Amino acid sequence: MRARQDLISEGDRPEHVHLVMEGLACRYKILPSGRRSIVALLIPGDFCDLNVAILGEMDHAIATMSDSRIVQIPRSTIDELIKTHPNITRAFWWATLVDEGTLREWLANMGRRPSDKQMAHFFCEMFARMAAVGRARKGRFFLPLTQEDLGDVLGMSTVHVNRTMQRLREMELLDFSDHEVLIRKPDRLIEFAEFDPNYLHLGFREDA
Amino acid sequence: MPLFYFDIDDGVYSTEGAEAIEFANTEAARRGVVSALAEIAANELPNGGSRTFRAVIRDPDGRDLFEAVLEFRSRWL
Numbered sequence: 580m581r582a583r584q585d586l587i588s589e590g591d592r593p594e595h596v597h598l599v600m601e602g603l604a605c606r607y608k609i610l611p612s613g614r615r616s617i618v619a620l621l622i623p624g625d626f627c628d629l630n631v632a633i634l635g636e637m638d639h640a641i642a643t644m645s646d647s648r649i650v651q652i653p654r655s656t657i658d659e660l661i662k663t664h665p666n667i668t669r670a671f672w673w674a675t676l677v678d679e680g681t682l683r684e685w686l687a688n689m690g691r692r693p694s695d696k697q698m699a700h701f702f703c704e705m706f707a708r709m710a711a712v713g714r715a716r717k718g719r720f721f722l723p724l725t726q727e728d729l730g731d732v733l734g735m736s737t738v739h740v741n742r743t744m745q746r747l748r749e750m751e752l753l754d755f756s757d758h759e760v761l762i763r764k765p766d767r768l769i770e771f772a773e774f775d776p777n778y779l780h781l782g783f784r785e786d787a
Numbered sequence: 788m789p790l791f792y793f794d795i796d797d798g799v800y801s802t803e804g805a806e807a808i809e810f811a812n813t814e815a816a817r818r819g820v821v822s823a824l825a826e827i828a829a830n831e832l833p834n835g836g837s838r839t840f841r842a843v844i845r846d847p848d849g850r851d852l853f854e855a856v857l858e859f860r861s862r863w864l
Contacts (some may be wrong), residue, residue, distance in 0.1 A: 586795075595806075693830055694826070694830050726806075726808065735826060736819055736821045736822035736823045736826055737808055737819055737820070737823075738793050738795075738808065738820050738823035739823040739824070739826045739827060741793065741805050741806060742795050742802045742805060742823065742827070744791070744805075744806075745801065745802045745805040745806070746802065769842055
């Protein structure tokens, strides 16, 4: 898939579940005012729409942010796996719960924290998630978002994003240019952002 | 799309020389800076009784195009 293409539109009843193999996709909604709100970013290993296997109609749209490799899995296959493989069902459930946890974190952050900490928190999260799937190296990872996209993620205007980014750069917490993020001292960024990755559930319950 | 520079001073911290941003036209840039000023004020305002927030839009040649000032004054009665 090329960059900036809709995988699925709101109202669709897709027959496939999409899985991101490479690249970056997002879940978004268009508000009545025409403004876009990005409600999730999907990185390699993320299911885009596991819920359509059960819910039917899409209540939001999904688009690629960069050139991406996306796999389509027929709904019937997902159904079959759920019926025959309890461990896979459990993994699906896990993925859905983590998606929910991430959404909760975004919601709790939005508009309730100073913009510089909110933005720093977002970069900590993407760093942790990218690192978990082997897409971050020495504090560097690829993030094909424009400042406008970041604004749609954080609920901030582009000019405010631009200024906040400048501030984080001056504080030497992070650098972001040409779609590449560089975090020189992750500990400092994590401390500044008051980031606790617990909601990403990157570890497993030993008794599970 | 044309590029615009935004200098914003919230009375404590000022950004100058941040990266330029593309907007469709000057009106879109104006709307963009006014939204930003309101957001920055919302972020900063509970601290202190008076603050002045000022934003200037410049074009790539360094010409000042637009200025917006948001002034907050408060006192106990």
